[in-house]
Amino acid sequence: MKKNILDIIDRVDSIYENPKCELNFNSNYELLVAVILSAQCTDKRVNIVTKFLFEKYNTPEKMITLPQEKLEAIIRPCGFFHNKASHILECSKDIVEKHNGKVPSDKESLKALSGVGEKTANVVLSMAFNVPAIAVDTHVFRVSNRLGLANSHDVLHTQKDLEKNVPKDKWIKFHYALVLHGRYVCKSQRPLCESCELSSLCKYYKNKNTK
Numbered sequence: 138m139k140k141n142i143l144d145i146i147d148r149v150d151s152i153y154e155n156p157k158c159e160l161n162f163n164s165n166y167e168l169l170v171a172v173i174l175s176a177q178c179t180d181k182r183v184n185i186v187t188k189f190l191f192e193k194y195n196t197p198e199k200m201i202t203l204p205q206e207k208l209e210a211i212i213r214p215c216g217f218f219h220n221k222a223s224h225i226l227e228c229s230k231d232i233v234e235k236h237n238g239k240v241p242s243d244k245e246s247l248k249a250l251s252g253v254g255e256k257t258a259n260v261v262l263s264m265a266f267n268v269p270a271i272a273v274d275t276h277v278f279r280v281s282n283r284l285g286l287a288n289s290h291d292v293l294h295t296q297k298d299l300e301k302n303v304p305k306d307k308w309i310k311f312h313y314a315l316v317l318h319g320r321y322v323c324k325s326q327r328p329l330c331e332s333c334e335l336s337s338l339c340k341y342y343k344n345k346n347t348k
């Protein structure tokens with residue numbers, strides 16, 4: 138089992154040599170806002186919205202000058218705009234008042250911000266501060282359980298399985314590789330197993346073909 142896991146990790150490494158986050162951002166604050174907006178929304182759509190939003194409101198100080206209704210109108214295409222606007226304004230206010238206008242770099246402070254849960258905190262820690270962390274989004278959850286890198290029905294246990302099975306120095310890169318694999322190959326409804334370079338190591342694929 139362990140050998141299979143190590144083989145998967147090596148194969149993923151060789152397929153995705155330099156995987157990157159597909160959200161556009163120019164600062165830690167822009168990253169945080171983009172990740173909040175990306176819940177239940179595609180990165181592509183978030184990038185369209187943030188291109189406009191960040192032209193004027195790219196710092197927490199500027200963001201909190203926006204009335205909530207105006208922010209809601211700008212971010213409406215991302216869905217859940219009422220909640221997202223209120224989280225962005227609340228967390229921007231906290232960043233200004235409690236963190237000197239800077240996004241905090243520790244998990245506890247990040248998770249104390251409005252709208253920031255385990256996944257968002259882990260994305261910010263790894264992308265902004267290069268702290269090893271695995272954020273389990275819908276793609277990472279699906280791909281890691283299909284491959285057999287995790288064996289769980291919930292996100293938190295999947296994160297624990299991945300933290301146990303994947304060497305810590307590979308967490309950041311591996312997370313982005315799984316996101317890309319889930320987005321473009323191991324799709325939710327119709328995984329492209331026949332063209333997937335991981336099929337010979339995949340638990341889901343083996344099970345499907347032995348039925």
Ligand code: SF4
Nearest residue numbers: 323328330333336339
């Ligand atoms: S073989 Fe199919 S299920 Fe397994 S990782 Fe590839 S696409 Fe996903």
